[in-house]
Amino acid sequence: MAKLDALIDELVTANRILAREGVVDSFGHVSARHPDNPRRYLLSRSRAPDCIENDDIMEFALDGTPIDARGRGPYLERYIHGALYEARSDVMSVVHNHSESVIPYGVTGKAIKPIFHMGASIGHEVPIWDQHTKFGDTDLLVRTMAQGHDLAKKLGKGATCLMRGHGCVVVGPYLRRTVYTAIYLELNAKLQMQAEAMSKKVRFLTKGEVSKVTETTSPANVNRAWENWCRAVDRPYRD
Ligand SMILES: [Zn+2]
Numbered sequence: 001m002a003k004l005d006a007l008i009d010e011l012v013t014a015n016r017i018l019a020r021e022g023v024v025d026s027f028g029h030v031s032a033r034h035p036d037n038p039r040r041y042l043l044s045r046s047r048a049p050d051c052i053e054n055d056d057i058m059e060f061a062l063d064g065t066p067i068d069a070r071g072r073g074p075y076l077e078r079y080i081h082g083a084l085y086e087a088r089s090d091v092m093s094v095v096h097n098h099s100e101s102v103i104p105y106g107v108t109g110k111a112i113k114p115i116f117h118m119g120a121s122i123g124h125e126v127p128i129w130d131q132h133t134k135f136g137d138t139d140l141l142v143r144t145m146a147q148g149h150d151l152a153k154k155l156g157k158g159a160t161c162l163m164r165g166h167g168c169v170v171v172g173p174y175l176r177r178t179v180y181t182a183i184y185l186e187l188n189a190k191l192q193m194q195a196e197a198m199s200k201k202v203r204f205l206t207k208g209e210v211s212k213v214t215e216t217t218s219p220a221n222v223n224r225a226w227e228n229w230c231r232a233v234d235r236p237y238r239d
Contacts (some may be wrong), residue, residue, distance in 0.1 A: 001220055002037045004035055004036065004056045006033075007032055007035055007042065007175070008042060008054050008239075009236075010032075010175055010176075011030065011031075011032055011042055011044070011057055011175065011188060011233075012053060012056075012057065012174055013230060013233070013235040013236075014032075014176075014179050015029075015030055015044065015049035015050070015052040016049070016050060016052070016069055016093065016117065016233040016235055017179055017226075017229040017230070017233055017235075018049055018097070018182060018183070019048075019049045019050035019233075020050075020154055020229070020232055020233050021186070021229070022068075022099060022186065023046075023095070023097045023182050023183055023186050024049045024097045024098075024099070024118060025098075026048040026095075026147075027048075027098060028049060028095070028096060028097035028098055028099075028167070029043060029044060029049065029051070029075055029077070029078075029081075029082040029095070029096055029097075030090060030093070030094070030095045030096075030175075030178070030179065030182075030228070031043040031046060031078075031093065031094050032077045032093045033085055033091070033092045034059065038085075038089070038212055039061065039062055039215075040059055040060060040061055040062070040067065040181045041059075041060055041062070041081055041082065041083055041085055041094075042057050042058070042059055042060075043058060043074070043075065044056045044058065044075070045057075045058055045072035045073055045074060045075075045079055046059055046073045046074060046075045046076070047214075050135045051097050052059070053078070056072070058072055058074060059233060060074070060078060060081070060082060061082070062082040062083075062085055062086045063082055063133070064078045064079050064082050064145065066096045066194040067165075076141055076143055077096060077142045077143070078098050078139055079144055079147065080094065080141065080142045080144050080148050080151065080169060081094045081096070081140050081148075081149040082145065082148060083142075083145055083147075083148025083151065083170055083213060084151075084152050084155065084169065086152070087098070087149070087153075088151075088152070088155075088157075088171065089156075090149045091105075091171040091173070091175050092170070092172065092173055092175065092178075093168060093171070093172050093173075093174060093177070093178035093179075094170070094202065095168065095169065095178050095179065095181075095182040096168070096169050096170075097167050097169040097182060098166065098167035098168075098185075099167070099168075099182075099185075099186040099189075100128050100186075101186050101187075101189035101190040101193065102162060102167065102168050102186060102189045103166075103167065104186060105128070105162055105191075106128055106164045106165060106166070106167075107164060107165055107166070109128065110140070111125070111126065111188055112126045112140050112160075112162070113125075113126075113191060113192070113204040113205070113206040114188060114204060114209075114210050114230075115188055115191050115192045115195060115202065115205070116188065116191060116205075117161045117181075117205075117206055117213060118184040119184050119185075119187070119188035119189075119191070119205070120205055120209065120213035120214055120217075121159065121177075121180060121181040121184050121185075121213075121214065121217060122159060122181060122184065122185045122188055122212045123158045123159045123160055123206060123210065123211045123214075124205075124207045125158065125161060126161065127154050127155065127156065127158065127161050127184075128154075128160070128161070128162045128163075129149060129150070129151050129154035129155070129161055129163050129164065130164040130211035131150075131151075131161065131163065131164065131166070132164070134150050136164070137165060138230040140163075140165055140166045144162075146233075149224060150225075151163070152159060154171075156167060159171055159172060159181055160181065160185055160201075168185065170182040170185060175220070176219070176222045176223065176226045177219075177222050179226075179229075180222050180225055180226075182234065183225075185232060201233070209236065221238070
């Protein structure tokens with residue numbers, strides 16, 4: 001299978017996995033940088049992730065212009081993706097979602113911190129971007145590149161960033177790793193709430209532990225999860 005076709009197929013699988021794991025519902029999206037052109041990215045047309053097929057995957061310039069739309073309507077919030085690819089040459093994939101356990105952290109200012117081994121992938125610090133600070137009252141959607149650039153600034157060099165009253169973004173060095181981080185961000189948020197309801201003295205992972213786990217999480221580790229998730233959504237697994 002050609003590189004581009006394989007990535008499109010994998011992106012469809014990523015959408016199905018994120019839907020099954022409760023990271024996206026009818027909304028939310030995942031993209032990958034184009035394998036042959038770093039100034040472009042691949043993202044579905046505007047459709048619920050669990051319904052997405054290969055023909056739904058569109059190509060975009062970093063400014064959000066569709067390359068060959070063929071009548072397909074894009075997501076309004078595609079600017080998130082282009083702005084993050086533009087800001088970070090190391091980012092090869094982006095997830096944007098509104099999963100239920102992350103929302104309370106974005107509005108209370110209470111920091112999400114890695115609470116368990118797999119949660120280390122979210123990074124030692126998870127910043128919160130408040131669109132209102134720069135753009136005032138909006139419908140909270142990222143509708144322009146200027147808003148995307150501001151979000152990218154808040155994300156900085158990290159892997160995750162919350163969006164106040166909206167959701168979060170997750171970035172990574174390859175698609176499977178980004179999906180992995182998005183799934184464990186949601187789980188970390190849920191477990192943190194449970195732990196903090198039990199005790200005021202939760203022991204989070206230390207900065208050093210987060211670094212060590214992140215350094216030692218290999219593609220083989222991620223593939224173990226990926227194979228399992230592929231089976232759960234009845235999609236083929238490729239090494
Ligand atoms: Zn959104």
